[in-house]
Amino acid sequence: MIRLAIQKSGRLSEDSLSLIRECGIGFSSASSKLKTEATNFPLEILFLRDDDIPGYVQDGVADLGIVGQNVLVEAGLPELEIEPLGFSKCRLSLAVPRGQAYAAVADLQGKNIATSYPRILGEYLAGEGVRAQLHTISGSVEIAPSIGLADAICDIVSSGSTLLSNGLREVETVFRSEAVLIANRQLAPDKQQLLEQLRFRMQAVRRARRNKYILLNAPAAALDAVKALLPGIKAPTVTPLAEEGWVSVQSVVNEDDFWHITDQLKAVGAEGILVLPIEKMIS
Numbered sequence: 001m002i003r004l005a006i007q008k009s010g011r012l013s014e015d016s017l018s019l020i021r022e023c024g025i026g027f028s029s030a031s032s033k034l035k036t037e038a039t040n041f042p043l044e045i046l047f048l049r050d051d052d053i054p055g056y057v058q059d060g061v062a063d064l065g066i067v068g069q070n071v072l073v074e075a076g077l078p079e080l081e082i083e084p085l086g087f088s089k090c091r092l093s094l095a096v097p098r099g100q101a102y103a104a105v106a107d108l109q110g111k112n113i114a115t116s117y118p119r120i121l122g123e124y125l126a127g128e129g130v131r132a133q134l135h136t137i138s139g140s141v142e143i144a145p146s147i148g149l150a151d152a153i154c155d156i157v158s159s160g161s162t163l164l165s166n167g168l169r170e171v172e173t174v175f176r177s178e179a180v181l182i183a184n185r186q187l188a189p190d191k192q193q194l195l196e197q198l199r200f201r202m203q204a205v206r207r208a209r210r211n212k213y214i215l216l217n218a219p220a221a222a223l224d225a226v227k228a229l230l231p232g233i234k235a236p237t238v239t240p241l242a243e244e245g246w247v248s249v250q251s252v253v254n255e256d257d258f259w260h261i262t263d264q265l266k267a268v269g270a271e272g273i274l275v276l277p278i279e280k281m282i283s
């Protein structure tokens, strides 16, 4: 049995649970339960505050964890990271009141900065040669300037709407973060094997999420152009259509390139383009 710690409730919870489910692992998740066992994989899930997860994995209380890189690095345990998971992407940024003049990070010299990330911010400012007083607070950091607690803040930003509604302006990106899988460094061989199985499934799920299955019809004369646009995993599948001079092409396309490639496919004469989600993708 391997133990995985995930956030009980917050920004990481839903995506962590869906990732485990998409790995084909079933479990019951009553919101009051702090621990559950998977029904079809030797896995126990612990539901914790995210700040506690790196320490628990380091100490072996949990074998694995899902946590934001911001929390992991702030805990001083970046070496526990083994796999980026592609969700909960955000950044740690410095922000100042909108009306306040700001040209460069040197303007923060001698200022009071409120943050929940004193280690990451401290290292960043030291790298920039700036000395400032850091005030560590554990939440609602964005209100610090308006209540006279600080001249600037450093906190998590995603859409920027929290900064906007608190009259703040983002001025520097200090750190970029996403959710990662972390693991204890001294797992017993049987747990190491379970970790590898889980990691393999997570990679297949992530690869599938990043790609789409594409089917289209094209004039045979345009086949070389279509093949060049859709190289697929190895090569696209090409089958003749019942109509002379036409072929059907099936391939895999990266989600990020999808719209751009579709425009080019239409330009070379492709028709009836169908795009389907992929459930798992094993390379």
Ligand SMILES: Nc1ncnc2c1ncn2[C@@H]1O[C@H](COP(=O)(O)OP(=O)(O)OP(=O)(O)O)[C@@H](O)[C@H]1O
Pocket (backbone or CB within 6 Å): 007, 008, 009, 010, 011, 012, 048, 049, 050, 051, 067, 068, 069, 070, 071, 088, 089, 090, 156, 157, 158, 159, 177, 178, 179
């Ligand atoms: N707005 C956001 N967009 C994307 N990711 C975010 C956002 N806010 C936070 N995150 C990521 O999700 C993690 C958890 O955020 P959340 O706000 O739920 O933490 P928390 O309030 O500290 O939770 P807990 O109660 O578990 O301590 C953060 O550490 C960060 O990695």
Ligand SMILES: O=P(O)(O)OC[C@H]1O[C@H](OP(=O)(O)OP(=O)(O)O)[C@H](O)[C@@H]1O
Pocket (backbone or CB within 6 Å): 011, 139, 140, 142, 155, 156, 157, 158, 159, 160, 161, 162, 163
């Ligand atoms: O740039 P935005 O999209 O506005 O996101 C940023 C906000 O999101 C997080 O807080 P969250 O909403 O998770 O609440 P919390 O402070 O209770 O953790 C974070 O602490 C910021 O305040």
Ligand SMILES: [Mg+2]
Pocket (backbone or CB within 6 Å): 049, 050, 051
């Ligand atoms: Mg927390």
